[in-house]
Amino acid sequence: MTDLNLSRRFFVQSSIGAAGGLLLGFHVPQAQAAKTESRPWTTPTKGVEVNAWLSLDPDGTVTIRVPHTEMGQGGMTSVALMIAEELDVEWSKVQAVFADPNRHLRNDKEYKVMSTHGSQLVWLQHPHIMQAGASARERLKEAAALAWGVPRAQVVAKQGVLTSGARRAAYAEFAAAAANVKLTEEPAIKQAKDWWLLGTDVLRLDIPHKVNGSAQYAIDTRLPGMVYAAVKASPVPWGKLKSFNADAIKNRPGVIGAFELRAVAGKRGQPDLQDAVAVVATSWYRAKTALDLLPVEWDFGEAASVNNASLSAHAKKVLGETGLMTKEDPKALEAIAASKKVVTADYERPFEAHLRMEPINATVHVQDDRVDVWSPTQDQSAAILLVADQLGVDPKNVYAHTMFLGGGFGGNGAGGTGVTRQAAELSKRLKRPVKVLWSREEDIAQDKQRPMAAARMTASLGANGLPEAINTRALWYSIDKMNQIGPATADYGIRNMPYNIALRHHERHNVETHVPSSTHRGPGANQTGFITEVFADEMALAGGWNPLDWRIEMTKGKDDWQRVLKTLKEKAGYRTDLKKGEGMGVAVVECHGTIAAACATVSVSRGGQLTVEKIVIVADCGHVINPRGAVEQIEGAVVYELSHAWLGGLEMRGGRFVNTNFDSYNILRIDQTPEVEAHFALTGGKKWGGMGEPAGPPVPPAVANAIFAATGKRIRSTPFRLHDLSWA
Amino acid sequence: MAISLSINGVSHSLDIEPETPLLWVLRDEIGLTGTKYGCGISSCGACMVHVDGQPAKACQTAVSAVAGKQVTTIEGLSKDSNHPVQKAWREVGVPQCGYCQSGQIMSAAALLQKTPKPTDSQIDAAMAGNICRCGTYQRIKAGIRRAAQISGA
Numbered sequence: 001m002t003d004l005n006l007s008r009r010f011f012v013q014s015s016i017g018a019a020g021g022l023l024l025g026f027h028v029p030q031a032q033a034a035k036t037e038s039r040p041w042t043t044p045t046k047g048v049e050v051n052a053w054l055s056l057d058p059d060g061t062v063t064i065r066v067p068h069t070e071m072g073q074g075g076m077t078s079v080a081l082m083i084a085e086e087l088d089v090e091w092s093k094v095q096a097v098f099a100d101p102n103r104h105l106r107n108d109k110e111y112k113v114m115s116t117h118g119s120q121l122v123w124l125q126h127p128h129i130m131q132a133g134a135s136a137r138e139r140l141k142e143a144a145a146l147a148w149g150v151p152r153a154q155v156v157a158k159q160g161v162l163t164s165g166a167r168r169a170a171y172a173e174f175a176a177a178a179a180n181v182k183l184t185e186e187p188a189i190k191q192a193k194d195w196w197l198l199g200t201d202v203l204r205l206d207i208p209h210k211v212n213g214s215a216q217y218a219i220d221t222r223l224p225g226m227v228y229a230a231v232k233a234s235p236v237p238w239g240k241l242k243s244f245n246a247d248a249i250k251n252r253p254g255v256i257g258a259f260e261l262r263a264v265a266g267k268r269g270q271p272d273l274q275d276a277v278a279v280v281a282t283s284w285y286r287a288k289t290a291l292d293l294l295p296v297e298w299d300f301g302e303a304a305s306v307n308n309a310s311l312s313a314h315a316k317k318v319l320g321e322t323g324l325m326t327k328e329d330p331k332a333l334e335a336i337a338a339s340k341k342v343v344t345a346d347y348e349r350p351f352e353a354h355l356r357m358e359p360i361n362a363t364v365h366v367q368d369d370r371v372d373v374w375s376p377t378q379d380q381s382a383a384i385l386l387v388a389d390q391l392g393v394d395p396k397n398v399y400a401h402t403m404f405l406g407g408g409f410g411g412n413g414a415g416g417t418g419v420t421r422q423a424a425e426l427s428k429r430l431k432r433p434v435k436v437l438w439s440r441e442e443d444i445a446q447d448k449q450r451p452m453a454a455a456r457m458t459a460s461l462g463a464n465g466l467p468e469a470i471n472t473r474a475l476w477y478s479i480d481k482m483n484q485i486g487p488a489t490a491d492y493g494i495r496n497m498p499y500n501i502a503l504r505h506h507e508r509h510n511v512e513t514h515v516p517s518s519t520h521r522g523p524g525a526n527q528t529g530f531i532t533e534v535f536a537d538e539m540a541l542a543g544g545w546n547p548l549d550w551r552i553e554m555t556k557g558k559d560d561w562q563r564v565l566k567t568l569k570e571k572a573g574y575r576t577d578l579k580k581g582e583g584m585g586v587a588v589v590e591c592h593g594t595i596a597a598a599c600a601t602v603s604v605s606r607g608g609q610l611t612v613e614k615i616v617i618v619a620d621c622g623h624v625i626n627p628r629g630a631v632e633q634i635e636g637a638v639v640y641e642l643s644h645a646w647l648g649g650l651e652m653r654g655g656r657f658v659n660t661n662f663d664s665y666n667i668l669r670i671d672q673t674p675e676v677e678a679h680f681a682l683t684g685g686k687k688w689g690g691m692g693e694p695a696g697p698p699v700p701p702a703v704a705n706a707i708f709a710a711t712g713k714r715i716r717s718t719p720f721r722l723h724d725l726s727w728a
Numbered sequence: 729m730a731i732s733l734s735i736n737g738v739s740h741s742l743d744i745e746p747e748t749p750l751l752w753v754l755r756d757e758i759g760l761t762g763t764k765y766g767c768g769i770s771s772c773g774a775c776m777v778h779v780d781g782q783p784a785k786a787c788q789t790a791v792s793a794v795a796g797k798q799v800t801t802i803e804g805l806s807k808d809s810n811h812p813v814q815k816a817w818r819e820v821g822v823p824q825c826g827y828c829q830s831g832q833i834m835s836a837a838a839l840l841q842k843t844p845k846p847t848d849s850q851i852d853a854a855m856a857g858n859i860c861r862c863g864t865y866q867r868i869k870a871g872i873r874r875a876a877q878i879s880g881a
């Protein structure tokens with residue numbers, strides 16, 4: 001373990017349990033915090049630009065341009081922190097604004113990455129973000145060194161001030177000169193041991209705007225002359241629009257017209273159009289109520305015969321067939337065939353919708369010389385390309401405005417889904433700004449769902465009760481054979497189970513369905529985490545092992561896994577001797593560069609009523625740049641995944657989902673939410689990992705394993721609500 | 729038919745279909761976008777406002793029903809964003825994406841108005857109608873406890 005001090009310090013415990021108060025380790029007074037605005041994309045940049053990422057003003061203000069979106073994951077604050085760390089400026093002088101997506105594209109991806117996904121912002125993008133700050137700092141020093149006639153090494157840059165001997169100047173004095181400095185060699189970014197700002201607890205910059213209604217989301221866009229559209233695409237995805245009777249609504253108040261939108265043959269990707277009808281009116285409520293009255297006829301095609309039962313039956317059949325070998329090992333198959341002690345089980349997880357709290361929307365204003373876009377997308381530059389493609393215009397003339405996102409969870413990538421095309425198309429036809437808002441019902445029906453997954457897992461156990469050989473067959477239902485998520489990403493967790501099992505054979509099936517699918521907080525890892533970690537429990541118990549000790553035994557030689565599991569053992573008080581109806585369960589999953597383990601405590605009444613009492617998470621994401629932010633992400637990810645696993649599960653009937661809104665597709669509410677306790681067991685050094693997603697995947701299997709401990713009922717599919725958990 | 733409304737102490741007169749939900753009047757007609765649309769069917773609490781001091785879901789409240797009443801939205805909860813709930817929310821760092829938080833704060837403020845020192849089960853009961861997809865519930869609880877302290881101090 002490198003960075004011993006940091007690691008010790010980062011055993012920050014956060015527990016806001018029923019009885020206790022908030023136990024966060026650090027406190028940053030408001031007055032010392034940096035700033036942003038409720039409309040951070042409109043804030044004029046003050047001062048002189050040193051590079052694309054920052055400008056310096058004589059009054060001391062440091063404006064940091066954030067290319068990423070802020071969807072509650074703290075991205076805006078993380079970018080500002082990383083740059084302020086390297087630049088060495090007072091945090092209270094920092095002002096964060098969103099970078100201009102048009103500039104990013106115009107200047108050949110000036111910010112390298114604009115998309116915000118895959119928990120990558122800190123994990124994978126810290127090198128170039130920190131580099132931008134380090135480079136600016138060294139240029140400032142070089143500019144001062146040239147002016148003062150001293151070597152750069154004799155100039156110190158600290159807290160916004162350059163000094164050399166008796167000489168002293170504010171950074172801003174040399175901003176213009178620094179912009180023109182060419183360094184012979186770019187500086188390396190700082191090591192964690194030299195951090196002064198990263199690693200301290202910082203209040204997220206966006207929070208003050210989120211307590212008074214001032215934070216602006218895409219859905220809040222209001223423009224002079226703007227009209228509103230409510231849309232309905234085929235409820236069975238890819239159904240054909242046969243006809244609609246616009247006369248039926250033409251006298252409704254405020255209605256401007258009904259318009260058809262058509263899918264493009266062969267285009268079935270995440271951001272593509274489906275057949276749909278749009279009603280445009282002078283307010284969204286008028287548009288929506290008229291749309292509800294509009295007679296529409298569809299041709300649903302063959303997909304109308306698909307339902308949950310037919311999907312499950314299909315999965316069972318395909319799991320019996322040989323798939324694509326992702327790791328072939330005939331010896332594993334022979335060992336299993338010859339073994340007297342075989343454990344085998346099938347698992348299944350259903351389609352799930354993202355349910356971003358901000359329903360999908362987009363506003364587009366097409367004018368002769370420019371097009372403006374307001375989209376709740378995780379990739380603003382992709383929104384520009386999408387609109388340019390839809391309208392056949394030069395992307396240089398398309399301007400996207402980065403708003404706060406009311407949740408993303410992987411569903412708002414690629415420019416914001418087909419809604420952005422819908423808005424572009426309608427604005428073109430109507431020659432005025434159009435806001436398209438999907439009702440919650442449309443948002444669920446037309447979401448790009450988390451792919452359904454299934455697996456058959458088989459292992460043979462040796463004399464010591466530990467597995468010797470394993471054979472896995474995973475199965476995915478998606479629209480594009482997992483192309484967008486990446487087939488290898490999807491079953492990474494199965495192929496890379498951390499357990500030291502000598503013989504391993506892995507297969508995969510990809511089945512195409514009509515259900516649009518895309519990335520979804522923890523893509524792949526959530527399905528595979530449930531599969532591998534419930535199966536791990538089954539293997540451990542079949543071999544007579546304590547499930548937590550089994551995991552520690554089976555990861556011998558893997559320091560990071562051992563550290564996480566041993567910390568969990570130390571912190572969670574895992575027990576297997578609770579009375580019937582109470583149980584604890586553990587699980588550990590790696591994704592996005594981070595290992596996270598969970599210990600769940602549940603109780604189940606005789607009648608089968610489940611209560612999840614507590615979840616303890618231990619994570620190794622290498623480094624933590626804002627402990628408070630990391631803990632928030634852990635708390636959020638736990639609730640997110642527990643929601644799907646316990647209460648979720650989209651149900652398909654007649655080719656469409658019958659869950660339409662929060663009444664028929666539930667997520668956890670405050671009274672069902674367990675206490676969440678977070679710990680870090682950091683490797684440090686070169687290891688970096690993400691934190692937006694990794695705490696989620698171990699939660700469903702930990703809870704399923706706890707349910708087994710409490711009731712003896714083995715849960716191999718989600719949602720838990722569909723299982724009879726009663727016991728005698 | 730013109731309807732007269734008092735929103736955050738400001739009078740408005742609107743010519744609008746009387747059955748229009750207050751939510752859409754606030755957002756699309758008046759431009760107070762802090763009140764959010766989440767479900768439109770009374771299931772999420774994102775649209776929570778106060779009508780004559782009582783919590784009300786704006787998606788379920790016809791504009792005609794609030795004529796002559798005092799409507800308070802998140803923008804009018806305090807003059808300077810320093811209502812005890814808002815202070816506590818910043819201190820505890822409750823919001824993530826923030827989209828549900830106007831509704832959470834309005835529900836919490838209404839709870840504390842009636843029950844200055846709520847127990848955990850009173851918090852659960854009062855807040856169960858407010859969904860947070862980002863999962864900030866634990867901090868919402870801590871925020872309400874902190875706000876109760878701030879108010880009592």
Ligand code: FES
Pocket residue numbers: 764765766767768769770771772773774775776785786787788
């Ligand atoms: S929008 Fe009113 S309760 Fe959801």
Ligand code: FES
Pocket residue numbers: 072357406407823824825826827828829859860861862863864
């Ligand atoms: S903070 Fe995002 S939905 Fe509550």
